[in-house]
Amino acid sequence: MTATTPTTSSTHFRTCPLCEAMCGLEIRVTDGTVDRIRGDRADVWSKGYVCPKGTAIGHLHHDPDRVRRPMIRTGDRWEEVDWETAFARCDELIAGVLERHGKDAVSCYIGNPTAHNFSLGRYVGLFIGLAALPVVYSAGTVDQWPKNLTAALMYGGMWSIPTPDVPRTDYWIVMGGNPQASQGSLLACPDILGELDGIRARGGKVVVLDPRRTGTAERADEWVPIVPGTDAAFLLAFAHVLFADGLVDLGPAAPYVDAAKVDAVRAVAAEFPPERVEAACRVPAETVRRLAHEFAAAPSAAFYGRIGTCNQEFGTLTSWLVDVVNILTGNFDRPGGLMFGKPIAWGVNSLPNPELADGVVIGKWRSRVRDIPEVLGQVPVSCLAEEIDTPGPGQIRALITIAGNPVISAPGAGRLDAALTELECMISIDNALNETTRHAHVLLPGLSALEQHHFDDLIPMWQVRSAARFSEPVFDPGDRPHEWEILARLGAMCAGMRHADTDVGMLDDGFFLALAEAKGVDPAVALEQSPGRGPLRLLDLQIRTGPWGDRYGEVPDGLTLQSFRDAPHGIDQGPMVPRVPEILETPDGRIDLAPDLVLADVPRLARRLDRATDGLLLTSRRHLRSNNSWMHNVKVLVKGKDRCTLLIHPDDASAAGVADGAVARVSSEAGSVEVPVEVSDEMMPGVVSLPHGWGHDKVGTRQAVAREHAGVNNNLLALPDLFDPLSNNAAVNGIPVEVQPV
Numbered sequence: 200m201t202a203t204t205p206t207t208s209s210t211h212f213r214t215c216p217l218c219e220a221m222c223g224l225e226i227r228v229t230d231g232t233v234d235r236i237r238g239d240r241a242d243v244w245s246k247g248y249v250c251p252k253g254t255a256i257g258h259l260h261h262d263p264d265r266v267r268r269p270m271i272r273t274g275d276r277w278e279e280v281d282w283e284t285a286f287a288r289c290d291e292l293i294a295g296v297l298e299r300h301g302k303d304a305v306s307c308y309i310g311n312p313t314a315h316n317f318s319l320g321r322y323v324g325l326f327i328g329l330a331a332l333p334v335v336y337s338a339g340t341v342d343q344w345p346k347n348l349t350a351a352l353m354y355g356g357m358w359s360i361p362t363p364d365v366p367r368t369d370y371w372i373v374m375g376g377n378p379q380a381s382q383g384s385l386l387a388c389p390d391i392l393g394e395l396d397g398i399r400a401r402g403g404k405v406v407v408l409d410p411r412r413t414g415t416a417e418r419a420d421e422w423v424p425i426v427p428g429t430d431a432a433f434l435l436a437f438a439h440v441l442f443a444d445g446l447v448d449l450g451p452a453a454p455y456v457d458a459a460k461v462d463a464v465r466a467v468a469a470e471f472p473p474e475r476v477e478a479a480c481r482v483p484a485e486t487v488r489r490l491a492h493e494f495a496a497a498p499s500a501a502f503y504g505r506i507g508t509c510n511q512e513f514g515t516l517t518s519w520l521v522d523v524v525n526i527l528t529g530n531f532d533r534p535g536g537l538m539f540g541k542p543i544a545w546g547v548n549s550l551p552n553p554e555l556a557d558g559v560v561i562g563k564w565r566s567r568v569r570d571i572p573e574v575l576g577q578v579p580v581s582c583l584a585e586e587i588d589t590p591g592p593g594q595i596r597a598l599i600t601i602a603g604n605p606v607i608s609a610p611g612a613g614r615l616d617a618a619l620t621e622l623e624c625m626i627s628i629d630n631a632l633n634e635t636t637r638h639a640h641v642l643l644p645g646l647s648a649l650e651q652h653h654f655d656d657l658i659p660m661w662q663v664r665s666a667a668r669f670s671e672p673v674f675d676p677g678d679r680p681h682e683w684e685i686l687a688r689l690g691a692m693c694a695g696m697r698h699a700d701t702d703v704g705m706l707d708d709g710f711f712l713a714l715a716e717a718k719g720v721d722p723a724v725a726l727e728q729s730p731g732r733g734p735l736r737l738l739d740l741q742i743r744t745g746p747w748g749d750r751y752g753e754v755p756d757g758l759t760l761q762s763f764r765d766a767p768h769g770i771d772q773g774p775m776v777p778r779v780p781e782i783l784e785t786p787d788g789r790i791d792l793a794p795d796l797v798l799a800d801v802p803r804l805a806r807r808l809d810r811a812t813d814g815l816l817l818t819s820r821r822h823l824r825s826n827n828s829w830m831h832n833v834k835v836l837v838k839g840k841d842r843c844t845l846l847i848h849p850d851d852a853s854a855a856g857v858a859d860g861a862v863a864r865v866s867s868e869a870g871s872v873e874v875p876v877e878v879s880d881e882m883m884p885g886v887v888s889l890p891h892g893w894g895h896d897k898v899g900t901r902q903a904v905a906r907e908h909a910g911v912n913n914n915l916l917a918l919p920d921l922f923d924p925l926s927n928n929a930a931v932n933g934i935p936v937e938v939q940p941v
């Protein structure tokens with residue numbers, strides 16, 4: 200018998216940074232290894248709720264494939280180097296491109312985890328400001344850009360996106376979202392299915408409008424299948440019924456909406472009686488009528504639209520109409536309806552946005568190759584490939600990717616994959632050597648989630664309660680640079696500063712002082728009272744100048760970062776509260792219920808109603824155990840049944856001659872993939888579904904587990920030209936496809 204080795208065990212409480220639910224975790228570390236994670240029952244916000252991803256966060260940290268040191272690539276050989284060498288190489292590469300081709304040749308892609316990362320989220324603004332790149336690409340145009348646009352148009356702030364007050368509503372309609380998998384999006388609410396059950400338990404009702412009978416639909420009172428891309432037509436008919444049957448009453452929003460705007464909506468809706476849209480939507484007219492009546496009659500009601508309503512041809516019209524029906528029924532800015540969050544640490548929507556001072560102006564510049572006008576500073580991410588591989592002045596020669604995997608996540612994925620090989624300089628800030636980052640010349644890893652502080656920055660803007668907690672790192676990162684520093688350095692390089700001359704501390708001070716000034720506090724006082732550098736100091740500023748902050752001593756019992764350090768399970772300031780008119784930033788300070796830009800798109804929708812949809816339409820889906828493309832290297836999450844399958848209705852399967860479990864070829868105008876078939880009546884006839892985020896079989900990655908569960912990339916089928924022209928958001932749902940046996 201060997202003697203028992205002494206063990207040291209410690210318990211850490213922190214917030215899971217993986218999704219918008221922001222669950223509190225209790226993490227036990229024994230001898231340097233995470234050996235147990237469970238929900239923190241004392242967490243003021245999530246009260247013990249967790250999902251399988253949160254409990255796997257230790258596996259992410261300990262993953263042997265995770266990149267821990269910077270790497271430089273020469274040909275197909277990677278070499279680990281020290282940080283100084285890595286930064287020197289970045290400097291040489293960026294300076295070279297600037298010298299040979301100028302600033303127009305440099306661009307970046309910002310991926311989704313940026314929004315969830317303590318330092319990336321807060322410092323991406325510094326990077327953008329410093330680098331001043333002419334064009335920036337992001338995952339935003341395969342996600343929520345229509346919401347950003349309608350929020351900017353209607354309320355004056357692109358991040359002032361209202362969210363359903365799920366914990367207090369009596370009637371919840373979910374359109375194009377599947378919280379059972381996603382845990383809520385542009386909707387931060389822990390244990391969202393528990394809340395859904397709560398609505399039903401108190402006598403309320405939940406309805407899901409989705410081409411798929413999702414896990415959320417299974418838990419709801421009613422599933423209403425709808426043809427992808429026809430949601431705006433449904434909503435116009437819904438509004439039609441509200442007007443026609445005298446159900447319009449703006450309630451709390453009334454003082455802030457011009458009567459002429461209500462009339463404009465009435466006039467448009469008048470053209471879309473339920474009978475006109477029923478064939479295209481495949482929703483019976485009486486169902487539209489009944490739902491509109493139920494919604495208007497409920498004591499409180501919230502209509503919620505998410506990615507299925509954005510990642511489609513009519514993303515903007517749909518996003519706008521979702522807000523419109525809430526406003527028309529008096530379910531806006533009041534408990535149980537659609538409300539705005541109130542972050543304890545202010546979010547970007549509380550900063551002045553000079554770009555929107557005169558309202559939304561579209562097309563300040565246009566994309567070089569396809570001549571697409573920018574919207575809120577971005578063109579579709581599907582432009583990136585052509586901007587790299589098309590010669591001419593302004594061709595992109597240097598690309599920086601920040602926590603993104605566009606080779607998997609962007610439409611036209613194949614062309615981008617090839618284009619990236621042509622770059623003279625590619626630098627990736629990423630913890631994985633994956634489908635995208637394998638093309639980088641320099642790979643700069645961030646810290647693991649457990650090696651850094653955490654306090655969400657973006658998400659509280661649509662949080663159903665003003666609650667937060669501060670997380671200390673579980674593991675010491677040593678002297679490795681934090682991602683904010685990497686961003687500052689790369690930003691400076693893009694601005695033409697050389698690495699050797701860059702003083703990161705000075706850049707950071709400048710950033711901090713500018714924000715302090717924007718918040719109306721004396722920068723000298725803020726600087727004096729705020730210790731340290733980087734995101735901790737910024738977070739302290741966000742809390743102290745937030746709604747409950749101490750304003751650097753002006754408000755005696757106000758909150759500071761220290762208040763959160765003293766409250767390891769968080770601080771809760773209560774449920775959402777009305778924020779209109781204070782939140783409105785439109786030029787006239789009112790809600791624009793009927794923006795001209797959006798109304799002008801209605802004829803395009805009318806034409807869509809006449810278009811036959813005989814063939815199959817492809818949609819995307821998510822799974823609780825996946826997170827976009829990047830958690831497939833965690834064995835405990837990918838084990839079990841193959842999840843990258845084509846879901847297809849039995850009638851369509853037999854028409855196509857494909858059987859359950861067999862492999863089918865799915866083809867669109869853009870390409871084809873071969874994928875196992877899962878026959879299920881959870882799909883409505885005529886619509887098939889593939890998950891996104893798969894396709895891990897590329898040469899040159901370092902993701903051993905993901906490779907064994909490669910799956911296929913559904914963005915090989917997405918059409919680069921299929922997007923919502925109002926917002927520039929990709930339409931990865933509603934793609935015409937053919938399915939054949941292999």
Ligand SMILES: Nc1nc2c(c(=O)[nH]1)N[C@H]1C(S)=C(S)[C@@H](COP(=O)(O)OP(=O)(O)OC[C@H]3O[C@@H](n4cnc5c(=O)[nH]c(N)nc54)[C@H](O)[C@@H]3O)O[C@H]1N2
Binds near residue numbers: 342506631648
């Ligand atoms: N067909 C189809 N396409 C879609 C979608 C769809 O529904 N259907 N959804 C779209 C949506 S909503 C989104 S948000 C995008 C996502 O698109 P992306 O943001 O491009 O992709 P992710 O899969 O989230 O990849 C994130 C990358 O960040 C890295 N990473 C993770 N954590 C960190 C960190 O803390 N620091 C750093 N530096 N790197 C980190 C991962 O290793 C990975 O390389 O995909 C979009 N694409």
Ligand SMILES: Nc1nc2c(c(=O)[nH]1)N[C@H]1C(S)=C(S)[C@@H](COP(=O)(O)OP(=O)(O)OC[C@H]3O[C@@H](n4cnc5c(=O)[nH]c(N)nc54)[C@H](O)[C@@H]3O)O[C@H]1N2
Binds near residue numbers: 219374382
């Ligand atoms: N587990 C997990 N959680 C995640 C993610 C993840 O990958 N995995 N990703 C995170 C990210 S980046 C985001 S943006 C959110 C997204 O969060 P959600 O919006 O909830 O995303 P999904 O779960 O993909 O649900 C979208 C639903 O829209 C339906 N749909 C597709 N097209 C249409 C259409 O045209 N009309 C209608 N009415 N419905 C349609 C699909 O069938 C699907 O059920 O999830 C976040 N949370």
Ligand code: SF4
Binds near residue numbers: 221253
């Ligand atoms: S639902 Fe899961 S992934 Fe999302 S925050 Fe909670 S534990 Fe993390």
Ligand SMILES: [Mo]
Binds near residue numbers: 311342
């Ligand atoms: Mo997303």
